[in-house]
Amino acid sequence: MEIPFIKMHGLGNNYIYIDLFQFNIEENLFSDLAQKLANVNTGIGSDGMILIHPSEKADVGMRIFNKDGSEGKSCGNGLRCTAKYAYEHGIVSNEKFTIETRANIVTAEVTENDAEQVELITINMGQPQLKRVNIPMMGSDDPKVVAEPFDVNGEKLEVTAVSMGNPHAVFFVDAIDAAPLYELGPVIERDSRFPEGVNVEFVEVVSPHELNFRVWERGSGVTQACGTGACAAVVASTLNHYCNQNETITVHLAGGDLSIKWDEAGNVWMTGDAQVIATGVFQYAEQK
Numbered sequence: 001m002e003i004p005f006i007k008m009h010g011l012g013n014n015y016i017y018i019d020l021f022q023f024n025i026e027e028n029l030f031s032d033l034a035q036k037l038a039n040v041n042t043g044i045g046s047d048g049m050i051l052i053h054p055s056e057k058a059d060v061g062m063r064i065f066n067k068d069g070s071e072g073k074s075c076g077n078g079l080r081c082t083a084k085y086a087y088e089h090g091i092v093s094n095e096k097f098t099i100e101t102r103a104n105i106v107t108a109e110v111t112e113n114d115a116e117q118v119e120l121i122t123i124n125m126g127q128p129q130l131k132r133v134n135i136p137m138m139g140s141d142d143p144k145v146v147a148e149p150f151d152v153n154g155e156k157l158e159v160t161a162v163s164m165g166n167p168h169a170v171f172f173v174d175a176i177d178a179a180p181l182y183e184l185g186p187v188i189e190r191d192s193r194f195p196e197g198v199n200v201e202f203v204e205v206v207s208p209h210e211l212n213f214r215v216w217e218r219g220s221g222v223t224q225a226c227g228t229g230a231c232a233a234v235v236a237s238t239l240n241h242y243c244n245q246n247e248t249i250t251v252h253l254a255g256g257d258l259s260i261k262w263d264e265a266g267n268v269w270m271t272g273d274a275q276v277i278a279t280g281v282f283q284y285a286e287q288k
């Protein structure tokens with residue numbers, strides 16, 4: 001099967017996008033296709049696959065699949081790329097529109113440059129989920145998970161857990177370059193205290209308006225950036241009183257910067273860019 005695709009990235013967090021307005025694929029192939037597209041040796045190579053699809057609840061829909069074929073419920077970098085694509089390909093006609101994810105419906109606003117190309121995208125990611133049961137995370141009776149002792153592999157850590165529609169475990173470190181990303185990322189990702197797995201973030205607080213950030217993603221491993229993770233990091237930093245609500249925070253990810261604000265209404269806003277890498281046709285040998 002020949003499948004048209006467009007490869008895009010947000011701060012180096014790159015996915016293979018398939019426009020289901022133009023091309024139809026059976027749902028039972030999604031997981032296998034994502035794994036084959038993402039494989040750098042026998043496929044195109046990416047952090048996963050994102051499907052841009054018609055929605056009855058919003059102007060456009062987006063579904064994200066990780067490198068291992070598992071489905072995530074939201075994707076910040078993917079939302080910015082989806083917004084850019086939807087606007088530039090006439091799926092939407094206004095600069096402000098809604099996008100349905102498996103977790104919620106978000107609002108996107110695009111800003112064009114002089115060449116009428118989308119340069120910056122702001123997404124209202126909605127409200128974070130802070131209750132343990134909604135992360136989800138097992139553990140004590142405390143309804144929230146803020147600086148909770150979390151012993152793993154003999155290390156005594158403290159975790160703050162936040163869901164942005166997908167689960168995030170945030171750990172604060174003194175120096176981001178010394179964060180145990182590869183040692184503890186994969187262990188925490190599958191820790192039994194997170195029944196649905198978890199995205200793992202390490203954060204160094206530079207100032208009340210600046211964070212350094214690295215991520216081990218559920219289902220994809222280390223990526224250059226994670227938009228929902230950056231949002232979770234700002235929420236966690238505020239809950240731990242390192243940052244202040246309703247102030248704009250610059251998050252330095254490996255692939256670049258995002259501007260994040262958790263406003264007083266409780267919504268998290270993310271602003272950043274999105275880039276096209278390539279378009280093409282994938283030769284898919286389907287595995288039913």
Ligand SMILES: N[C@H](CCC[C@H](N)C(=O)O)C(=O)O
Nearest residue numbers: 072075076077166226227228
């Ligand atoms: N990279 C994405 C997050 C993917 C989340 C996925 N790894 C999961 O929740 O399983 C982002 O920019 O938000």
